[in-house]
Amino acid sequence: MSTAPAAAAHLPPAPSAGYRAYVLFILVVVYTFNFIDRQIIGILAVPIKEELGLSDTQIGLMSGLAFALFYTFLGIPIAMLADRKNRAWIMTGALTVWSGMTAVCGLAQNFTQLFFARLGVGVGEAGGVAPAYSLISDYFPQNERARALAVYSFGIPVGSALGIVLGGVLASVIGWREAFFIIGAAGILVAPIFRLTVREPVRGRYDPPRPPAEQGMWAAVKEVVATLVRKPSFWGLSFGAAFSSMMGYGLFLWVPSFFVRSYGGELADFMAFLPDALIPANPSPILYAGYFYGAILLIGGVAGIWLGGVLADRYGAARKSAYAVVPAIAFLLTVPFLVAGLLTNSLGLSFLVFLVPTALGLVWLGPVVSAFQHLVPPHMRATASAVFLFINNLVGIGIGQPATGLISDVLNAEFGDESLRYALLAGTGFYIVAAVLFLITAPRLKTDWEH
8 A cells, every 4th residue: 555646657547437436436335324423413402311211411522522422522533544554444444333332322222321422432433524625635626625525425415314214213213222232233233234235446546746754654643733833724724623613513413302392393393294104103293203304314414514615616726715615605504594484483484494594504515625635644634633623623512512411401490391492593603604714714814735
């Protein structure tokens, strides 16, 4: 395996367009399982809370902090390994671990056991994303990376939607424990397929040759940090994304519960058009909430992520600032639609209004993740991505989801079941902070770009 761009004469043949498309497809499948296992807790929170007697704060800690602790801290050393070793092997092991620990969640009998099972999911998923970013950057040239990374990011809305829909169906038909067992087993079955079909690409094939002193060099942490310290735009984008994720991940976890609590029986009436084959005997509200929010995530999420990737590739070639300006504008437009969706008393109107902020809230993924691949040389990409993920997930998941649950518990005495509505409203300001950070960062991108 080469760890730096080789001379053109010594490079193996470039992968075909068909094989590159397959690699991107299987990476999306793996990322989809990443988010199924991560977000299934959003719909299962309702029966878990009822059976185990948990508070909203405990649900937030179990889903957010428990997952984020090891996910963030292990991500950097695993990414360092990915910058020098076979990334396909690392991702195979990661998929196996997080899927196995998802199945273990179904055995939990109390909050502590579920908390530690979710820690295990975080341990596995720590090796799932940064190596994938690096792989995609070595399979696709610079002018296609934002779109390729946007397609990869489809795993977020698709996986989240499937996790919520499948979780709702399985919990209604056979129970929340069995839902964890089935989803975890499915991920384990995908792992060997991934390993047998994905080849390790040449590092930096589509990038300008590096000076001889850097070729073949393993990017130690101090080298990566020294590089990133000189790149203010990296930190602006990282913390901007982290503030947006405080609200984004909060929505993923809490909106299904919000629909169950605030609309209850209306969900069944609104989803009356569903065919009988999709409705089991004695359906629960979480089944309808799963279909309802799953549709919002799938339609809005895919549209928003693709839009961000297309706009970044189109305008980023001429103006590097576009990689920050496009998401900033999207975040500013997200706020009024999200407020309207949370305040309306019409379930039908909330569906239409929630589509827009769901799309706009995910526009940032293609541009920002692509920008990170260009702010450092190829042999640092996985580690730099892990530093970004450390910030984004520790703040977004580790703080954002528990904070929303805590606010909901505090407001419960006054607002009852509506407390979650106002807890989510309190978080909309994070999108404004994210937009400001991106706009401040935009002028620096041209200077910090790795030419």
